[in-house]
Amino acid sequence: MSLTFRRLYSSSSATSIASQFLSKSQSPQTQTQLLDANQLQRFSATLSRTELARALPKNGTPLPACYHLAYFTPAQVEEELGWDGTDTTFNPPRPFTRRMWAGGELEWVGGENNTLKVGQEVTETTKLVSAEGKKTRAGEEMVVVGVEKKYENEHGVALIDRRNWIFRPEITTPQTPASKPIEVPLPEGKHVRDFLQTPVTLFRFSALTFNAHKIHYNREWCREVEGHRDLVVHGPLNLINMVNFWRDVRGGDIFPKKITYRATSPLYAGEKYRVVMDEEENNVTAVKIVDSYGNTSMVGKIESV
Template sequence: MARTIHFNRSSSRSARHFSSASIFHSSTSDSPSAASVSSSFLSKFTSLGPQPRTQVLDGNQLQLLSLTLDRPTLYADSPHLSNAAPPPAGTPLPPGYHLVYFTPAFLEGELGADGTDRSYNPDSPFTRRMWAGGEVRWPRKDGGVLNPLRVGQEVRETTKVLSAEPKVVRKTGEEMVVVGVEKTFENEDGVAVVDRRNWVFRKALPTDGPKHNPPQPCVGVSPSQSPPEPSSPTSKVHSRSLKQTPVTLFRFSALTFNGHMIHYSLPWAREVEGHKSIVVHGPLNLISILDFWRDVRGRGGKLDEFSVVPESISYRATSPLYADEEYRIFLDEDGKEGKVQIYSPTGDVAMKAEIKAF
């Protein structure tokens, strides 16, 4: 039986986009249900088993990501990266930077109509993928010793499907499939990163349907947006404003080899998907949160590159963010853990996260 999803206020904008898009999907009574597609998908990947890949971590990819994020150095005492040599072998990857490795490798003709790779897509019509959230862990060995991924290492990524569940949006009755995937990254010293992701698959959209939404202007940060109250007497609330340009989104798409057109094609994002502009990547927001965490933790140069790696982060995307709009990240941290909220210019919570320090 399909589960019902309840959208709160912070996700209402996202729900409006999804519901308006579903109007133009031509579904019939004999279309496969989310429940049957979920069952078929899970059966297929259970029989396939875990999927391994091996890759040597390239310093050039790490350099380009840091520059894309407008960070000229990896760490406080690291060399400047602009127009310079890439980080040498042995350089540890900052938390979250593994996301630009083990990218999908498909011919363009093998991609979906929206440009996404179809490696873990359920069957039609549930092929419209969105990154909904997940959890990343950085396991420590005995004695609390971190095992970081490093430039030059040969790393093994193992991907396995954990779940596939049918769900329903209560307000619209729209069906969807939620897929849970786990990626484990191992080097010569064992497991370094465990990355669990949840993908939402909605029904595919036609590319020749009517226009969904008229263009809407992007806006700046709401002046009424105030920091949340500290969660405890010992915690402090830190804030950071960010604005991702179309160039940043294009370069991040290129580095992750992500062809999803909502991130770089304004006509597709507006006219097909119903967004007002191109959409900021969920993984890019995740990296921005982790960068903010390590900047706060490492102020004054008191912590080395290993101390700023958390034990884990769990996160959930609730509302889209758009290029050229300034938004704010609030981090409530007490030294042992952090609670993060990203607010859109309209005051909606776009992403929530909880960070645990080791």
């Protein structure tokens, strides 16, 4: 893969850059969108959720928890995207340009009486709420950015989605592809569901969320530039699969009250992994995703109404 690597032209610390970025943060950004049935049907097909994929959902059909991620997608033209294809709307300055989805919190503040539904006109308001310089376990500097998104329909705010992104320094030297570890048995639990994502699923999920991040569809980029062993599974896709599993175990078209989650290790296409979920205790269900090599890839807590 022929590449011309950019030179880093900032020696400022992550803490300094994060502070400057936060002080110069832009005003909240808004976009209004019709929650159309076509997008929901195709998103459901991508997730292999046949209950909403076999026929076009009718107006008034509730969006299942976290399916709002198929809407309000980035609108940047290609020339404005990052070198790795990422949306740069809330990026700190270089050299911290390598974005990764770190986790977040979702809260259905509208309750059961105000959920997002097909046919509604909804406004998303996004604002920068935090930026902090930190270091990885290996000592590499990074900037952690937090944004808050509010979704408001004719009845008021239905959902608040708080997201954390990690921004690491851009790559100036190609990384050596990681080797595959030795497989170990997947863990057992009260409730388990296994997944193995294909490049087709990752491509369709990227397309529907308008996510051009190359780590999800360009195997050459993954292996020869970023040092991954294969295509990386989207963090939001893992979140949705966790929540869908919770919904299936609980039964019915239910909504959580609140979800907190944190991504801890990447998952790759073609590799089996498992969602492990405990029984609910004090209205809270603990859930995690573990890969075939003993790594915990995501942890979360789902609070019921």
